[in-house]
Amino acid sequence: MKASLLVRLLGHRRGAVGALAVAVMLAAGVLAPAVAPYSYSTQSLTQRLQPPGRAHWLGTDGFGRDVLSRVIWGSRVSLEIGFLATALSLVVGSALGGAAGYFGGTADHAIMRVADAFLSVPALFLVLIVVALFGASLLNTALVIALVTWAPAARVVRGECLALRTREFAQAAVALGAGHARILGRHLLLNALPVIVVQASLLLGQTILIESGLSYLGLGAQPPLPSWGNMVVEGRQFLASAWWIAAFPGLAIFVTVLGFNLFGDGLRDAFDPALRGTS
């Protein structure tokens, strides 16, 4: 079962491309100390604003720091916040969405109205306010990003549990006298796992995008630690003379987010080939 899933995923061209992009970015983040050719913070006035070349593949920035090394180190912050925020968002989204789908009725109604309210708040706005006021620590940022992204996840999980609830194995569990927690956890959420995994991949892209927007506004990792968003800001002032400073970190965000989106699409199709091309 697992092997065939992998085969289907790799046979899915876009999914495989996404998996590759994600793997490269993850490797860069994990292995940053080993693979980055230079330090991310060592400044060199003689090496300022060097265009991409043999010594510095992606050029150097206004302080003479190697852009490639900073892009590699920058992946850490983005991925850490992305994974933490996604995990939090999925836990909340699955629990609430699952409960809504399973219990139905008033609980469903109440939970989904709250989700609607969260969906109608401009997310970046809210995140900006909370992070600016409470400080841009890893946990703060991840928490508040999770706060604005759990609602779509809850919606998807609810839909899935609503459908699963009527299936025979779920009915059988009820007939056998299983408790709510057991039915919801073992029978519904476990079977909704494919949907949740797909959602995780798409959410990762989204949370990384929000994080990069925050760090563009100056609320990400604090210098000299690089984050992709603040590298783009620094590059903005050199746009006319040194385009590479802003271009490459942005490209890294794009490739990572695109990778997670493609991977998510590939996973969805691999889990359920019947859905291929319908959405």
Add this chain to the structure above:
Amino acid sequence: MGGLRSYVLKRLGFAALMLVGVSMILFAIMRVAPGGPEAVLVGGEFSAEAAARIRQRLGLDRPLALQYATWAAAAVRGDLGRSFKTGDPVATLIADRLGPTLQLTGGALLFAVAVAVPLGVLAAVRRGTAWDTLGSAVSLFGVSFPSFWLGIMLILLFSEALPWLPPSGLAEYGREGDVLSRVRHAVLPTLTLGLIQMAAVMRFTRSSLLEALRQDYVRTARAKGLADGRVVWRHALRNALIPVVTVIGLSLPTLVGGAVLTETVFAWPGIGRLAVGAVFERDYPVIMGVNLVVAVVVVTANLLTDLAYTVIDPRISYR
């Protein structure tokens, strides 16, 4: 008609409740956050007495509930207080910047719909062809592009490499009345925000039209010999547009969020930039005011979206 009226009233009541809830939460968040506006207002070192004096002047020493009640009572009358920093009335600050933001978001939405709906239709009708591939590429890129970076790359291309368009601002200084100058300045920011917004609209148009094309009435229309174009545009698309309208409504919050970044990139004098500045300076009345106005706009737009259903599909009635 009576059903519609009570529906609208009910929705308005709900919306008002939500506005109260959101503003209360926000009010509380700002007051429990560490550090206050006094640190920003004074700057550098200051004594505890100086801080207390400032807090007293700004009314921050009073009980939280009383502060909120005072703010809310004034807000209902259209008085949003005065900026801690400049002393200007918040309502005026917002009114001055609402126009540019509405121009930017409205233009971006128009652009997105004008391109995404036809593209979505083509992708669905010519499923599996190059149009379909183009469509899915557009929607995928749209959800994967950091909008601020897209903006900067457009500046790099169309302002730096090719000196065609201005990179920032609403118009040249002193030429705000010049329509041509305004349009030239609006192109890049509108494009940036619009391209990002296109993705969702295009994806929903496609999947919803695919769904509609499978319906019986489409087969009937085809069976009675109607031309393909007529079947798609008159029969299927009209039914497929309902989810599309929903998506446009649902994407408004993202549109506003995107405007915050786009306005920052292009130095666009809208409420997004006003809000970013206010957040960093802890200008509580401005933050509250901007959020209230944004919430009112989003809630109103959502209500209008729901009412638009009745125009597209006369079978839908609200009660």
